[in-house]
Amino acid sequence: MSAATANHTPTEMMTIAAARALRNEDVCFVGIGAPSAACNLARLTHAPNITLIYESGTIATRPTVLPLSIGDGELCDTALTTVSVPEMFRYWLQGGRISVGFLGGAQIDRFANLNTTVVGAYDAPKVRLPGGGGAPEIASNCQEIFIIMAQSKRAFVDRLDFITSMGHGRTGVERRAMGIKTKGPTRLITDMAIYAPDPETCEMSVVSIHPGISRSQIEDSLGWPVRYAAEVVETPSPTHDELEVLRDMQARTRQAHQQS
Amino acid sequence: MAEFMSLRDAVAHCIGDGDRVAMEGFTHLIPHAAGHEVIRQQRKHLTLVRMTPDIIYDQLIGMGCADKLVFSWGGNPGVGSLHRFRDAIENKWPQPLDIEEHSHAAMANAYEAGAANLPFAMMRGYLGADLSLVNPNIRSVTCPFTGEVLAAMPAIRPDVAVIHALRADREGNVLLEGITGVQKEAVLASKRAIVTVEEVVDTFGPTNRNAVILPSWTITAVCVVPGGAHPSYAQGYYSRDNSFYIAWDAISRDRDSFLAWMTRHVLEQGPEAFAVHARPAKASKLS
Numbered sequence: 001m002s003a004a005t006a007n008h009t010p011t012e013m014m015t016i017a018a019a020r021a022l023r024n025e026d027v028c029f030v031g032i033g034a035p036s037a038a039c040n041l042a043r044l045t046h047a048p049n050i051t052l053i054y055e056s057g058t059i060a061t062r063p064t065v066l067p068l069s070i071g072d073g074e075l076c077d078t079a080l081t082t083v084s085v086p087e088m089f090r091y092w093l094q095g096g097r098i099s100v101g102f103l104g105g106a107q108i109d110r111f112a113n114l115n116t117t118v119v120g121a122y123d124a125p126k127v128r129l130p131g132g133g134g135a136p137e138i139a140s141n142c143q144e145i146f147i148i149m150a151q152s153k154r155a156f157v158d159r160l161d162f163i164t165s166m167g168h169g170r171t172g173v174e175r176r177a178m179g180i181k182t183k184g185p186t187r188l189i190t191d192m193a194i195y196a197p198d199p200e201t202c203e204m205s206v207v208s209i210h211p212g213i214s215r216s217q218i219e220d221s222l223g224w225p226v227r228y229a230a231e232v233v234e235t236p237s238p239t240h241d242e243l244e245v246l247r248d249m250q251a252r253t254r255q256a257h258q259q260s
Numbered sequence: 261m262a263e264f265m266s267l268r269d270a271v272a273h274c275i276g277d278g279d280r281v282a283m284e285g286f287t288h289l290i291p292h293a294a295g296h297e298v299i300r301q302q303r304k305h306l307t308l309v310r311m312t313p314d315i316i317y318d319q320l321i322g323m324g325c326a327d328k329l330v331f332s333w334g335g336n337p338g339v340g341s342l343h344r345f346r347d348a349i350e351n352k353w354p355q356p357l358d359i360e361e362h363s364h365a366a367m368a369n370a371y372e373a374g375a376a377n378l379p380f381a382m383m384r385g386y387l388g389a390d391l392s393l394v395n396p397n398i399r400s401v402t403c404p405f406t407g408e409v410l411a412a413m414p415a416i417r418p419d420v421a422v423i424h425a426l427r428a429d430r431e432g433n434v435l436l437e438g439i440t441g442v443q444k445e446a447v448l449a450s451k452r453a454i455v456t457v458e459e460v461v462d463t464f465g466p467t468n469r470n471a472v473i474l475p476s477w478t479i480t481a482v483c484v485v486p487g488g489a490h491p492s493y494a495q496g497y498y499s500r501d502n503s504f505y506i507a508w509d510a511i512s513r514d515r516d517s518f519l520a521w522m523t524r525h526v527l528e529q530g531p532e533a534f535a536v537h538a539r540p541a542k543a544s545k546l547s
Binding site: 057076129132134162257 | 288339350364365368369372384386438439445493
């Protein structure tokens with residue numbers, strides 16, 4: 001690893017902090033967008049043997065450019081094997097083969113429940129979002145869940161209009177009460193900080209603050225009074241290696257998506 | 261046995277107003293040319309079924325072909341909203357759209373149940389998810405052996421499945437490779453099936469013995485439409501046109517620009533307009 005650098009954007013810090021959370025031995029169910037960038041960065045840096053699975057059916061895929069969709073040809077071309085979508089959801093996800101599900105969302109609350117369905121009433125929505133896709137079952141069937149989302153008051157809300165996929169439940173107790181054996185969201189990585197569930201209340205609490213970010217910045221960009229863990233550390237800055245690999249990957253991706 | 265026919269005849273023969281139609285293809289092999297033909301023939305009151313209603317269903321919805329949508333994720337993958345889908349739900353334009361919303365796992369299981377001639381599907385899912393509060397077709401069933409409560413939903417049994425495959429042989433058997441999604445299940449769950457293909461070959465040649473091949477006698481109509489998946493892709497033939505998916509955001513955002521695009525590129529064209537996209541793949545080396 002080379003020396004740390006201060007020349008990075010908040011989004012790069014978020015992606016890099018998210019990548020670091022993944023382990024070489026993980027079998028990871030990858031959401032499209034920010035999760036996909038983080039998972040492939042992990043694979044191209046410290047976790048070369050990580051197994052990345054996309055819901056289109058591609059298992060152990062190693063794309064050289066990031067896919068725009070969940071089923072770009074690149075994913076199939078570089079996969080160990082590609083299975084049908086029913087098999088993916090039944091045998092691999094429901095079958096309990098996935099160690100980490102990596103999700104993003106439009107909105108999140110303090111117990112890491114996610115909304116990607118509607119803002120406003122379901123029958124008369126102010127904003128109709130895409131919906132759940134694979135997320136409702138990813139949230140309950142993976143051994144644990146990492147979430148990556150940039151902080152804003154619009155996205156980090158006190159109360160969700162709709163729970164598309166359950167984190168720890170509306171008040172933090174529902175998941176346990178239902179007897180679900182998987183852990184649920186254990187990490188929330190934002191462009192400002194890293195959060196983990198409080199051992200008792202399951203409220204997502206700040207455990208690490210990214211370099212150059214203040215507590216008041218964090219507090220001003222979410223819709224609830226934020227809680228800090230007993231011990232809060234500073235997230236290590238991105239290394240030159242991490243930044244270089246990330247930027248190369250994104251430059252290749254931009255070029256590929258414009259050409260096609 | 262499948263009949264080879266023009267796409268125009270296949271849609272006229274197989275799809276009627278009010279039918280329940282599943283056009284499937286999970287990112288790969290989306291039957292865009294067939295969707296355009298349905299729009300040109302002005303089918304109405306369809307119930308459209310599809311896990312990922314992306315651009316093709318945005319177009320069908322925006323052109324007023326659908327009364328109802330059964331789906332699990334409605335967006336432009338990697339780009340953002342489907343503006344015509346949103347306009348229909350948020351503003352009832354061009355007409356109201358009923359929705360029946362599920363998760364991917366539920367839809368995949370429900371297609372499989374349809375193919376297996378079962379009345380319903382079950383899975384361990386929807387735990388703590390609000391969809392079960394707003395969709396009366398999400399129910400539960402108790403395992404008679406363990407007592408575990410599982411989510412249940414009706415099998416999907418469309419009137420018509422529409423898919424795009426790589427190629428057909430002279431007998432009308434069709435081959436799919438790569439990301440095969442739920443197409444096999446959708447065809448086997450449906451009363452009728454239309455399959456568009458890139459080309460017809462004398463023999464499939466050396467295929468993997470476990471390749472997804474749908475026998476001719478499971479299909480109603482086979483139509484040769486080279487490029488017919490564009491802007492989706494056909495592995496080994498052409499790549500996904502990601503730049504078009506990005507461009508669709510601006511085209512579809514505004515009702516007038518959407519209608520102008522549809523007139524120019526769909527209403528005033530025929531299936532042969534897709535041939536220009538049937539170029540050899542730049543990136544894909546599967547075949």
